[in-house]
Amino acid sequence: MTFLDIRLIDIIDIVLVAYLLYKLYKLIKGTVALNIFIGIFAFIIFWLVIKSLNMRLSTSILDSVVNVGVIAIIILFQQEIRRFLLLVGNRYNLSQRLNFEKIFEKKDAGIASVYIKPLLQACESLAATKTGALIVVTRKSELLDFIATGEAIDAIISKQLLTTIFFKNTPLHDGAVIISRNKVKAAGCILPVSQNMTLPKKYGLRHRAAMGITETTDALAIVISEETGKISAFSSAQGTFNLTLEELEKQLEAAM
Numbered sequence: 155m156t157f158l159d160i161r162l163i164d165i166i167d168i169v170l171v172a173y174l175l176y177k178l179y180k181l182i183k184g185t186v187a188l189n190i191f192i193g194i195f196a197f198i199i200f201w202l203v204i205k206s207l208n209m210r211l212s213t214s215i216l217d218s219v220v221n222v223g224v225i226a227i228i229i230l231f232q233q234e235i236r237r238f239l240l241l242v243g244n245r246y247n248l249s250q251r252l253n254f255e256k257i258f259e260k261k262d263a264g265i266a267s268v269y270i271k272p273l274l275q276a277c278e279s280l281a282a283t284k285t286g287a288l289i290v291v292t293r294k295s296e297l298l299d300f301i302a303t304g305e306a307i308d309a310i311i312s313k314q315l316l317t318t319i320f321f322k323n324t325p326l327h328d329g330a331v332i333i334s335r336n337k338v339k340a341a342g343c344i345l346p347v348s349q350n351m352t353l354p355k356k357y358g359l360r361h362r363a364a365m366g367i368t369e370t371t372d373a374l375a376i377v378i379s380e381e382t383g384k385i386s387a388f389s390s391a392q393g394t395f396n397l398t399l400e401e402l403e404k405q406l407e408a409a410m
Contacts, residue, residue, distance in 0.1 A: 194227065265291050266336050269311040270406050273333070274399055276316035277378060277385055286327070286380030287320040288360045290345070291409055292334040293372040300367070301332050304343030311338055320378075330363065330375075346370065350391065357386075364388040374409040376402065 178191070201216045265273070273289070280287045290297065305326060309315055311333060319341045320327045329342030347359060348366035357379075364375035368388045375388040385397045387405050394405070 265333055265406065265409070267407070269336050270403060272311050272313050273406065274403055275313040277376065277402060278399055279313060279317050280320055280378045281383045281385055284380055284383040285320050285322065285378065286360060287378040288330040288364060289376040290330050290332045290367055291374045291406065292332065293374070293409060295371045295373065296334050297332055297371060297373060300343050300345060301340045304329055304332070304340035306340050307338050309338050311336065353393070361386060361393070365391055365393060374405065
């Protein structure tokens with residue numbers, strides 16, 4: 155037996171652990187949980203060093219701490235764990251992939267090219283009048299849980315409908331509109347607000363909600379600022395700002 159007896163399964167194990175740590179880092183990057191995670195990681199390294207040196211008293215004390223560490227991690231990381239499970243559930247949702255109704259259904263999950271034009275016209279009108287808006291376009295995940303938080307509409311996409319919903323005196327203008335399967339499914343929907351610290355403070359709750367929904371789902375979120383009238387789009391927790399209509403159109407086409 156050599157000093158380094160490395161098997162193929164050991165290499166797979168190392169790669170798998172490295173991948174999981176990378177995904178966890180990506181998940182909590184920019185949040186206060188990152189500092190907590192670094193602290194826990196440093197504690198684990200310290201604990202392993204103590205054990206390797208066979209320091210019995212310190213080891214017994216740290217063992218007791220580690221035994222309740224799982225519960226502490228669940229308490230400290232409850233929001234991040236929930237986000238992670240939602241992300242996995244939406245990305246690998248077998249119930250959607252094995253849905254027999256969709257096998258025979260020809261409609262797109264999100265939005266067809268014929269409906270991009272009225273959506274762009276609505277965004278242009280809302281931006282020109284500096285009317286705040288938050289529009290979410292689904293992809294694979296239909297966001298049924300978030301649709302249930304709003305008022306059901308189930309109407310064809312049109313400029314008139316969207317501009318009316320976001321008119322400042324209407325009761326639904328503060329929530330999000332969710333577009334799925336080429337229809338405006340609901341308005342006034344409640345979205346999760348991102349805690350990501352990398353988003354500049356000059357952006358308000360609409361932008362944080364747009365980032366929040368794209369942190370846990372594969373949706374595309376469009377925001378029109380009521381202060382500046384500028385258009386932003388979020389996808390995979392990444393935002394692009396000050397978009398022109400042509401740039402927004404390209405993002406919508408890519409989302410198809």
